Amino acid sequence: MILPCAAVLFDVDGTLVDSTPLVERAAREWAAEYGIDPDEFLADAHGRRTSDRVADFLPPDRVREATARLDALEATGTDGITALPGAVELLAGMNGLPHAFVTSMDRAQLELRTGAAGIPLPPIVITAEDVPDGKPDPSGYLQAAGHLGVDPSGCLVIEDAPAGIAAGRAAGATVLAVLTSHPRESLAAAHHTVENLARVAAAPDGLHLRL
The missing domain is CATH 3.40.50.1000 (HAD superfamily/HAD-like)
Known part of the structure; x- marks a missing residue:
């Protein structure tokens, strides 16, 4: 075709x-810190901006800090x-x-x-x-x-x-x-x-x- x-x-x-292994490891660590179900968070996270997905779970005044934390966890390595x-x-x-x-x-x-x-x-x-x-x-x-x-x-x-x-x-x-x-x-x-x-x-x- x-x-x-x-x-x-x-x-x-x-x-x-x-980058699935890295993203999932970081998301699970992050979700535990914020009291969020990691499977629920990951279910619709792929393909979306991190800040947009974080905003689905946290109030607006916490989104920037929580997004920065998840970004930091994802930036800790390139394994996988x-x-x-x-x-x-x-x-x-x-x-x-x-x-x-x-x-x-x-x-x-x-x-x-x-x-x-x-x-x-x-x-x-x-x-x-x-x-x-x-x-x-x-x-x-x-x-x-x-x-x-x-x-x-x-x-x-x-x-x-x-x-x-x-x-x-x-x-x-x-x-x-x-x-x-x-x-x-x-x-x-x-x-x-x-x-x-x-x-x-x-x-x-x-x-x-x-x-």
């Missing part, structure tokens, strides 16, 4: 990088962080196709995790600090498309989580979901799904999928 597009907008964590299948190869072979990263991580987390996984950062990167609202709000994808000079409707968003898929669709982009962190039925809102990025190759006019 060929998906024509003028630019590709990549989510990072769960799409290009697997790896590139997901096909990610490095796809990025190395973009063949001039414009692309950007749009992540719910902050810049420090992004640099730490991509560095550990060997994922090169493109010139255009939109992080949690760059948007007024996190995914599922489309702000990040709209900003990335604007920086690339491409209409959002001409972009292909690659995501692994429901919140990110909703953000991509709200931006007006075509969304390709990778089955790296959620079951297929959770990602039904995506236009297309593929097992992982090892089944994706780039050409100047878009992405080629092996289903």
Whole structure:
């Protein structure tokens, strides 16, 4: 299958990088400190800004401090962080196709995790600090498309989580979901799904999928 597009907008964590072991360890330690059920917290945390998920559990006057604490716990190491299948190869072979990263991580987390996984950062990167609202709000994808000079409707968003898929669709982009962190039925809102990025190759006019 060929998906024509003028630019590709990549989510990072769960799409290009697997940092699940680090994130879960930090979240469980953090949740114990704040008297929160860690399984409940983690159930809908993936793909969302940390501050937005923390705000689901704590009053507004505690969100900043609690977010900083969780960020600090996540920044204590890189054990278990790896590139997901096909990610490095796809990025190395973009063949001039414009692309950007749009992540719910902050810049420090992004640099730490991509560095550990060997994922090169493109010139255009939109992080949690760059948007007024996190995914599922489309702000990040709209900003990335604007920086690339491409209409959002001409972009292909690659995501692994429901919140990110909703953000991509709200931006007006075509969304390709990778089955790296959620079951297929959770990602039904995506236009297309593929097992992982090892089944994706780039050409100047878009992405080629092996289903």
